[in-house]
Amino acid sequence: MVGASLVFIDHDGMQRVFDYDPLLDEIHQLCNQRQYETQELFASQVVRCCAVHQSIKSLEVCLKKFRPDTSGGTVCGTIGVKLDVNQDALIAIRS
Secondary structure, eight states: OBOGGGTSOSSOOGGGSOOHHHHHHHHHHHHHHOOOSOHHHHHHHHHHHHHTOTTBOOEEEEEEEEESSSTTSSOOEEEEEEEEEOHHHHHHHHO
């Protein structure tokens, strides 16, 4: 979540909102830097990327894995991890 003043706007224009594109580029770079053994570490890295941006007040990171068949295991379907970081937790991460 970004501050309300960056979402509740009266005129259209990128200068009035939070530009997510640079953040998405950072997250994409995280994906390409290494192979992660756990979704949890990757989610933690995403939180650290977001914490750099003071406009972000809280966030929710959701990662999902999908296996269409039983290759690599006995279960097929979707499973994931969700990490909620409230404003107080984000402030603590920044300090």
